[in-house]
Structure formats: C-alpha cells, structure tokens
Amino acid sequence: QVQLVESGxxxxxxxxxxxxxxxxxxxxxxxxAMGWFRQAPGKxxxxxxxxxxxxxxxxxxxxxxxxxxxSRDNAKNTVYLQMNSLKPEDTAVYYxxxxxxxxVISTMVREYDYWGQGTQVTVSS
Numbered sequence: 001q002v003q004l005v006e007s008g009x010x011x012x013x014x015x016x017x018x019x020x021x022x023x024x025x026x027x028x029x030x031x032x033a034m035g036w037f038r039q040a041p042g043k044x045x046x047x048x049x050x051x052x053x054x055x056x057x058x059x060x061x062x063x064x065x066x067x068x069x070x071s072r073d074n075a076k077n078t079v080y081l082q083m084n085s086l087k088p089e090d091t092a093v094y095y096x097x098x099x100x101x102x103x104v105i106s107t108m109v110r111e112y113d114y115w116g117q118g119t120q121v122t123v124s125s
Contacts, residue, residue, distance in 0.1 A: 002026045002098050002114040009094060009119030012086055016123070020081040022096030022116055029077040030054070032114075033099040033106055036070060036081045038092035038121075045095070047107045049081060059105055064090075086123045093118040 003025040012018055020036070035050040049070035050059045058070050069082040079096055097112035106112060 002032070002100075004096050004098060004114055004116035006094065006096050006116045006119040009121045011122045011124065014086060014088055014123055014125050016086050017082070017084045018086065018121060020083065020094055020096075020119060020121075022079045022081075024077045024079075024098065026077065030074040031100065033101075033103060034070075034072060034079040035097045035099065035106060035112060036079075036094060037097060037109060037112075038090075038094045039118075040092040043092075045109050047109070048094070050105050050107055051079065052105050057105060059107060083121070086121075088123045088125045090121060091123050092121060094121050 006022045008020040036048040037045050038048050039045040047061050051070045051072050055072045067085045072079040095118045096116045098114040099106045099112045
C-alpha cells in the first residue's frame with residue numbers, strides 16, 4: 001500500500017507561482033511512475049503532468065505545457081509540480097498519483113493505482 005500526501009497548495013494571484021509536493025510512504029518509490037491530476041468543481045478529474053520512474057521523461061497536458069514542471073527526488077520519495085504563470089482556470093484540487101504497472105508513463109486516471117487526498121489551488125484574477 002502506498003500513501004501519498006500532497007502539500008503546497010494555496011491562494012495566489014494570476015501570474016504567480018506555487019510549488020506542490022507529494023510525499024510517498026514507500027521505500028520502493030523509484031518503482032512507480034508518478035502523475036499529477038486536477039479537478040475543478042463540476043468537472044471531471046483531468047491529467048496535468050506525468051514523470052517516469054527515473055525522472056528521465058516527462059509529459060504534460062497542452063493546457064499547462066511551458067508553465068508547469070514535474071520533477072521527482074527518489075532519495076526523498078517525493079514528486080513535485082512547479083506551477084508558474086498561473087491562471088484563474090488553473091483553480092482546482094490537485095492530486096498526485098502513483099502507477100505500479102509496467103507502463104513507462106501514464107496519462108489516464110484509470111491507469112493509476114494510488115491517490116493522495118488532494119490540495120486546493122486557487123488563482124484569483
């Protein structure tokens with residue numbers, strides 16, 4: 001069982017930045033591909049970014065490409081999401097997720113096996 005705990009959310013003005021962290025309670029963190037998703041009120045959960053087990057490859061939703069950066073530190077069992085140039089439409093609850101399949105990288109909600117509780121990000125205009 002993998003427990004994931006997100007932190008770093010909050011209220012920020014448009015154009016500002018936030019850095020989300022997700023700490024995993026598992027020694028074999030390096031075996032999991034990791035992803036970030038978000039869910040706005042009344043909308044489905046959507047893919048934001050993903051990273052391979054060794055951090056060599058990343059993938060982003062078009063809506064955040066060039067503004068968000070996903071990274072991981074396997075020594076600290078932590079994945080990060082650096083969010084710059086934030087927009088009001090980025091407002092959502094952000095979730096990190098872990099995938100223990102053999103897939104190199106995953107972008108679909110159903111492909112992830114473990115989820116954090118989420119952290120709220122609110123961007124004011």
